[in-house]
Amino acid sequence: MDIEVLESQNITQFADPYSTVISSINDLFVVWDGSRSGLVFKGMAGAVGSTLMCLTPIGINNTYLYYFLKLQFYYFNQNTTGDSIPHINSDLFYDLEIPFPPMEEQIDIVNLIEEKWVKFENDINKSNSELIQSLRNYLSELNSNLAETELNKIHSLEDFKNSVLDYAVSGKLSNKRSDEYEEYPKIRLGEVLTSINYGTAKPSKKNTDGTAIIRIPNLKNFYIDLSDLKYSHLTEDEYNSLKLEIGDILLIRSNGSVNLLGRSCIITDKEKGLAFAGYLLRLRLNHAKILSEFLNYSLHSPVVRRQIESGGRSSSGVNNINTDEVKNLTIYLPEITEQREIVSNIEKLLVKIEEAEEKNKLTSQLFDNLYQSILNMAFSGGFSSANPIDQSFSTIIRQLEIEKENKLNEIKLLQKAQSTLLNEKFMSSKDHEKVKDFIKKYSVEQYGKSDFILSDEDIRNIKIKTQDSFKDFDSDDFSSIFLEMVQSKVTPTDDLPFFITVKNDEKIGFQIRKS
Structure with missing residues (x-):
């Protein structure tokens, strides 16, 4: 479970019940990392995600504690630790005093x-x-x-x-x-464009030396914000090919957020003569057929947004749309x-x-x-x-200590049960003898025929099957164990090798040793 699941109640990911923290509806969750640190949610049954702290209330009503922690959100959120990623300040959290009626x-x-x-x-x-x-x-x-x-x-x-x-x-x-x-009749967007161009890839700086460049951050909903411009030095030819005219439309062609992909704005008199950056496209229109304002609203409409978002190709987490895809968008044309x-x-x-x-x-x-x-x-x-309060404070504290001890014992029993189930499901990769026994058994079942020579593909299959059957098993583990199983005896007490090396078409191969 993560923040998205707790907000939407829509579970989309699952984890094994053997090695995760399992919560109940009586628990509370506090967002421990990120910009929303300090946010609190009521409990759900499931596996707790890595950015959440799961609290199990003892001696206090869980809903009462939930409302109290909601009141502390800004206190926790504004006093986080960490440079790049904020984290809850654990000292503040655990030292917090709670009214206790x-x-x-x-x-x-x-x-x-x-x-x-x-x-x-x-x-x-x-x-x-x-x-x-x-x-x-x-x-x-x-x-x-x-x-x-x-x-x-x-x-x-x-x-x-x-x-x-x-x-x-x-x-x-x-x-x-x-x-x-x-x-209205429908057309391809390219039918009303006179040109579509990419912006400059030249770096831009904050100083006011050069030509002002409109970038992605300048494009807002339906307007361009000129408060954070950067500037580039362009040649005369570059400037002539990049300068903006009234009625042009700029469109975001590449972005990590699919919601921003395809966002568009109209060039007005304020932006006339500026240039634009490489992650934007400039659409120049045939104004006899379509108004800039109508096309801009069309590009923001759900019917066109669905086309952009469904066609947006992701490369390493970056969504892209190219000129051909833009020209092939279907729009209405009254x-x-x-x-x-x-x-x-x-x-x-x-x-x-x-x-x-x-x-x-x-x-x-x-x-x-x-x-x-x-x-x-x-x-x-x-x-x-x-x-x-009809009890002494010391009596209340003692009762809380007893409840806490009982709850900790319950958690220990649960963890022990999880560990037992985990060991039943997965054999330990550290126990090489068990791993060897598994490899022997599987190899005999699959490749135990007389004189069968294992190919590279057969050995890969043995490795994959072993990795699937053992927790935390990797290629290095397999290589070292397989090597042990083909080595010759060094002392009389050593086991005979399970695999023997043979020559096959001038290549070295492996066979299961005959008993």
Whole structure:
């Protein structure tokens, strides 16, 4: 299990139960490494991944501890150790003091937290639903031909943005279409391009000497950010072939993230005359056939994104798309007049989406603050029933020690059982006699016929079978053991060699020694 599994509850990887830490639903997980260090999750049954710390609560309600650790996220996350990869500061973690009311009060606090949070969650969901419904209504006003079933598929702002782009470029947002929806004609993207070119491979620097080069980090969603430009020295011919014109489109052709592959932006008056880097493509359009804005929105639409992402070839973790693949992308192509209407409708809707996103961000921030307030109140005594603890502190500590000792004994028994199962499943590669016995048995079964000479392929098969049957067995282990099994006797007490060397067509081969 890793962070992705804990967030999605979708298990895609499996491990053997003999050599891994096995968790239960009563445990808690803390992200121990990486940028999200300090994040806490409720338990699941499974094998614990390497970046997670599995906690087994003793003498404390696991949900109570879960909420308390959630409250500490920023404390842990902002005080990590490590230079390149952040890690939880273990001293801070293990020295953390936890409010420790009686078990009954812990349960009361959990119930009060969840009761108050459920109310806030309902308010959040209601606010989001109203926001989405207002966007659906606006979309319906733009085009009354959109079916109710289409609108009801929109459940989030991301759904809305994707739907707007898909509806727009395919013809569902044009009031000039007939009541019965009809798709726009489809073409290959190359049919509306006058040229497609790679950028410069020359290195660029931060100083302002030379020509400004637009790079991948400058391409944002629908616009180019000029705040972090680098510069290169270009010859006159290089500059003339690379300079950008208003209406050109830049497209990311190579990136480690498939989500960024194919991202595009339009060149405006601000970027006119600049050059572009090698991991970008410049698309120059036939403006009599297609508007730059329409093509840019098309390239961002899910229908085209699916083509880009499915065709993106990965080389050593880097996704690529070449000029031929870009030219072969299928896009819709309405008449220029309809393209103008579509672009206008998209831009109106994007303004609405930006307003909704800002409102949603403020709402989420408000409720995050409320959530933190609830947790702070809970763990500072604000929810306390003021019931006195009816046991001495020393008695409580002793009970915890007993519970901890019992739990450690359970873990030791589990580890012993795992070790036993592991030994049953795998023979130890360090026990050479067992390995030799296995090689002898397998060789006799497969190659024990009279005068059979083992080929190189036969010896490879023996090695592979041995590696499959022994844990941590490698080529060096096999080579040394095989050599022992063909060596001649040195002293009278040595075993006779199992394999003997023979000459076959002027080459040295091996046979199983006859008893």
